[in-house]
Every structure is written in C-alpha cells, then in structure tokens.
Amino acid sequence: MSGTTFALLLGGMLAAACVVYVARPFLREPVLAADDDRLEQLDAGARERIALIEERDRALAALKELEFDHRTGKVSDEDYRALVSTLRADAARALKALG
Amino acid sequence: MAELGRAALIVCLGLSLYALLAGSLAAWAGRRRLAASAQNALVAAFAAAAVAGGVLLSALIRHDFSFVYAADFSSRKLPLLYTVSAFWGGQAGSLLLWLVVLTGMSTVAVIFNRYAAREVIAWAVPVLALVASFFAFLVVAIASPFATQAAPPDGAGLNPSLQNPYMVAHPPLLYLGYVGLAIPFAFAMGALLAGRTDERWLVATRRWTLAAWAFLGIGQLLGSHWAYVEVGWGGYYAWDPVENAALMPWLAATAFLHSVMVQEKKGMLKIWNVILVVLAFCLSIFGTFLTRSGIVNSIHSFTQSSIGPWFLGFIVAITLGSLALVLYRLPMLRAKTRLESAVSREAAFLYNNLLLVALCLTILWGVTFPIVSEALRGESVTVGPPYFNFFLRVFGLPLLLLMGIGPLVAWRRASISSLRRMLVWPALAALVTGGVLLVFGAGSSLPGLITYSFSAFVLTSIVIEFARGTEARRALAGGSRLRAFSDLVARNRRRYGGYVVHAAIVLLAIGIAGSSVYQTTREAKLAPGESMEAAGYTLTYRSLRTERRGNHTAVRAQVDLYRDGHRVARLAPGKNRYAAEQQVSNEMAIHTSWLRAEDVDVIANQVNPDGSVYFKVLVKPLVNLIWLAGLVFLLGSVIALWPDARESRRYAERYEPAATARA
C-alpha cells in the first residue's frame, strides 16, 4: 500500500470515528419524546432564586468583610457602627426574600 | 503523510462548522441531544487538530523536506529543541498551533463544566466553534502547513534569532494566554445569549482568565528578557507593534480581573465586565493578526498577505457581533445599585478600569494610527517610543499609586479620617524614600523619582495589609503569627495572591525606572590594549577571537572590566555569522553586579579590518528586578489560582443545587 493511500485510509478512519462520536447522543437515545429532549434551561423562578441567593451571599460576605476591615483598622469605630446596621438589614432582607 | 494532515484539517473544519450550526440550533431550540452532539463535535475537532499537529511535528523531526513548511523553517543541523519549535516558526504552523490549543482548551472547559449551567455551555459551544472554524478555514484554504514539494537535500533553517530557549517558550506561552481568553469570552457570550445575568459564567471562567492572564504576562516577560540578552541592543522593550500586540490584551484582561471583583461583591459594573472581556479577546485576535499578517511592515505587505484581509474581517465581525449582543442585553445588565461615593473601593476599581483601558486604547491608537494614516492619506507616519512613554507615565504612575490606595479604602464610603489613618504610613514611606533618593541624585529624572516614591508607598501598603490581616486573624483564632499568616492567605487566596502580584508589578516599575531613566551610555572605538570609562567602570579591549561552532562562526572581542582597580569580569561581546541563513546576530555581553544591583552591557558594534572595535557600554541599574518581578508574579498567580474546595462547594450549591444534592 503506498504512503498516500495509507494516509488517506487513516484520514478516513479518523473521519468515521468522529462522525460516530458526534452521532453518539442520538445513537444512545434514538427515540425520545420532545419533552425528554429538553435542554436544561432555567425558568424565571429559578433565575429569580439565583439572583436572591447571590444577593444573600453578597450581603453576608459584606458583613464578614466589614468585621474584618474593622478589626484591621480600615474602618473606624464610628464608621463601623454606621454601616453595620445597614448591612445587617440588607442581609436580613435577602434571607427573608429567600424564604 | 501530508495527505493525512490535510484530511485531518478538513475533518476539523467540518466538525467545527457542525458544532457551530448544530450548537446554535440546539441552544436556540432547547434540544438536549443536539447540544450534546455539538459538544462532542468540538471535542472531536480537537482530536482531528491534534492529529494534524502530530503529522506536522513528525515531519519536522523526521526532516521530511517534502513538506514545504519543514524545508522553510528547519534544517538537518538544527538541534532537536529548535526543530520542534519550528512548528510555530512560520505563519501556517502557528495558526495550526492556535487551532490545536483552542480546540484543546474548549474541550477541557466544556468537559469540566458539563454538569453546570447547561444553557450557558449550550451557547458557549457554538461561539468557540465559530472561532475554531475561522482558524480551521485559514489552515485548510489559505495558509496550509501541508503544502508539498520535491524534497530538497536540506532545509533553509530557522531564523537565528529564534534559536534560543526563550524564543522556544515565548510563542507557546503567549498562545496559551491569547487562546485562554477565548474561554471567558465564549462563556460571557453564552450567558448573554442564554439571557442570564447572574455570575455563573464568571465563576466558571475565573481561573481560566487568571491563568490566561498569567501566561500572557510571563510570555511577555520572557520575550523582553530575550530581547535584552539575545537581540542585544541593551534594551528590553521597544514599543514595537508586535510587542504591543501582547501588552494590549494583557491590560484589558487586568482591568477585567479587577472589575469582576466589584460585580462579585456589589453586583455592579456588569456592563463594564462584558465589554472588558470582549475587548480582551478581540485584542488577542488582533495581536495574533499583528504578529503574523505582515501589516506591521506596511499596508502594502498587508494587502498582499494572504491571511491579512481575512483576519481583519473576522475581528470586525466578532467585535460588532459581540457589541450588538451586549447592546441587546443592556437593560438586563444595568445595575440596581449606584456608586455612593467617589472615595470608596468601588470608585477605586472604577478609576482602575478607566486608567487601564485608557492606557490600552492609547497604545492601540499608536499602533493603528500609522496604518490608518497610510491607508487614508497615502502618507505614513511613525509613532515612536516618546509617544508611548509619555502615556505610560501619564496613566501608569496613577495606576501605581492606586495599587497602594485601593486595598486600603473601605467599601461604599470611606471617611477622610479613616483614609488618613490608613495612608499615613505609606505616605510617610513615600516621602522619606523620595527625600533620601533626592539626596543620592535621583532627582535627575522626575518620573524616575516619582516612580520610586510611589513604589515605596505601594510596598508599605502591601506590608501593612499582610501585617494587619495576620494580627486580626491571630486575635480571632489564636496561635502563632506564622500560623495566622498562612491561615490568612489560605482563606483568601485571591486577595493575598493578588497582593503578591501587586508587589511584582512594583518591582517591575522600580526595575524599569532604574534601567531606563537612570542608565549610563558610552561609546568609543578601541584598538587592542585601549580602554574606555563608563559610570565608574573601566573597560579594556584585549584581543579578537574567531571560532567555528555548529551552524555559525563566532567572532568575539576579549574584554576586561575593572572597577576601583580590580578586575570584576572577563567579557566576550561579538557577533555570530550563520552560514545557512546568511545572517549576522549581535551577541551582547552582560556583567551583572549583584552588589551594586546593576548590569553592565557591552556591545561590539563593528569589528574593523585593522582589529579595532566600536564598543557601546550601557550601565543599567536595577534591571534584574524586572526578571525577579516575573518570578514574584508567577508566585502570586499560583497562590491566586490555587483551588479552594470550600469555595467550589459553595458555588455548586448556589447554582446547581439539584446536582449537588444528587452528588
């Protein structure tokens, strides 16, 4: 077998293997109802939930960081007192919204 | 075997196009199996590209000169390491490398995230496939690495300036950086296309961005180091368009890395962040285009080059397409919270963004203006270092200062009193440093003096951050200082790794200032036995030596370097003449004085027939801080990149609670 033919044979095998791999999802589940073939997408409720979770995590992280900043002296006592109640309220609100 | 390579590339192109089309359809219509099929196509495209890469690599190593590419960029006498590096020594090979790295990274990114954010991935796949299709198209139809010919007895050899370890590592590292930016770009576009405004895409790509950015930084430093030791003009950065090509995406990525912290903590700057990631990626494609298309030389070589117009079209299409998408989703991205005070950490990040983007855009303007001017007016201009250095100072020095101020400012609103309290030590350090240096003569350059003072400011603020943090940790949990310190860093790797990187940038600034504005240059013609002076050193030229080595002839001037009457070094600057490539390279001799923290560079500019030599001597203070900065940069990046199991779990619970519950 000449070099060219061998090379083309290898190329053909590569192509065939790739085609099989690409068709695999369809080969594994050849017959599927439309509902079972749905891509996992978030509905409005789930998105809302994620937004609320992010807000909760942000509020809690902000509180934690405020504590740390106060401890390291970045935030003075009076600034701390002024901010901590605001941040606590934010966190409480976020936790409540999540239910 | 070239046929296998060509076939593999055609297969890769076909798979990429399928991934693009099927992926888009699957994401738009919400079809799971089709989306999985498109994902598989992207992975298979990697396999095909890898096969093509393997064919080219084997041709190079086997010295198969029936491959035009192997004949053009390698030769029999070439050492193995450089034969391998010849893979990316030419345009077609480097495009193939881009394709292999892109499909490889896409495969990893998609596999790692296959249980997460299915809808984002579903759109990210066609975006990545779009980029892959472009590069696959280029190597299939426009610049193929698999052209064949009747094999000549030997190849033309690799350009001698590429024959050293730095130039072997430099392109692959840069490519890891350039291509790495495609991942956050694709995920950002994926999130926008899927209509999601939460941080899922950010969280998924945070380490990719950081790694790509680190590769770009290290790659550039290696390139500068190469320029310094190998090209040997005594400098390390010439504001060449090809150098700027890597700097611009790095600056944009730096802005992006910082800006996302504000989105994470405050939910603000979402629009900035998508624009920054688009800018970073478009600039990295532009950078590849600048380096490989020939447009740098003149607009004529651009239009004659085969890939130039295609690249330009692609860049324009991607930029316009991404911006259109951002505009379309603009209402969704608007922040609900406003900036409360111009003196706050949020504001500091905003100023950071503005300064970095301003610097990036002025460099971009400096690079493109000559091309635009030539295209429009027929008359070309050159934009030289004075332009770039001016703006580097105008934007860079405030950025340097901001590195020291930002971390010490509180979120939301910082009162003047707390600012004063936090900044008093750094400010004092800056003033003292400035004063002392003024006494020692640093006043010869105002920007230099300012750089040193600001550097003292930032270093002090970094030390304070680490010290106060350790104390606070110790107050909370007890234990030794060392324990508290390692705990502190471990619990917040991104922040403290980031501070280490800041320290690296400060070292870089000091090194650049010292070796540029405070350097000494002397030139003289010396006959054997004669001497010259430079900054307290005496250089005596002894004799000339010629030697034949491997693939070149080395001509060296034997030189003795003295200081205070003692000989400190024996140097041999000279030139190499390469037979096969018919080129001459300059071999600069460097003496590093650790005690005096400076480099003495000796260049033999011209060897005259009568044996006399024209020498140029440069004394560069603090230049080695630049390379040390590279190591510190690497350390900081590794710390910031280090996996954090606790954090990963938190994100998994937040975004895929069903999957986490199952696991």
Add this chain to the structure above:
Amino acid sequence: MVALSVAAVLAVFLLYTSIAGGTSASVRPSQLAGHAGESVQLAGLVLGPVRGDPYEGGMRFRLRDVDGKATVPVVYTGTKPDLFRVGRHVYLKGELKNGLFVGERNSLVTKCPSKYVPKRPQT
C-alpha cells in the same frame, strides 16, 4: 463620572499630540522635497556603493523609493544595524540639507522581514 474621565483622557491625549513630537512624518525619497528643513523619517532601499564608516566620519550611500526610481544621497553616523546591506529596506530619521539627507545619530533601523516568514520567496 465616566464621561468626565473620558473627557479628561481625551484632553491629555490631544494636548500631547499637539505639543510633543511623538509622531513624525514617514516619507519616501520622492516626497522629500516637500519636507525640506523638517525632521522626518526617511524610508527606502539601500543603493550601493556604500562608503565610509558610520562610527567615524559618516557612512554615505543612496536611498531609493521602495517602489519607484527617485533616489537621494544620505550621510549617517551612529550604530549600523547588523542586517544593513545593499538592497535592504531601511528607515532613518533626519533632515534634508542642500540636497543631502543628513541622518540623525543612531536612528538607522532595518525593516527586516518578519521573523516568521521564510527566507525563500513564496509563490
């Protein structure tokens, strides 16, 4: 706030380009006449014979339009790039004085072909 900063940046930029001389016109030998007495960057192909020593007394040669016939005599002192030779595309800064282009010291650079293009001409 963003608008203000953008305006500030623009101001700095315009200020610079109007005052400083970061850019200089890049001309060909055929365009020199229009820029007499002005410091410009001259680009062209090196024509022999090349006489003299750039490090002492000045190197003399002629530069020709890259795609044209106009030539101009040049005298240059300073560092000579390793890649300098007859037929090379070079750039140097300087001024036209009495028909002779006097190059600025150390401003000669060769525009070598990209490192990434093979030496042999490609069809």
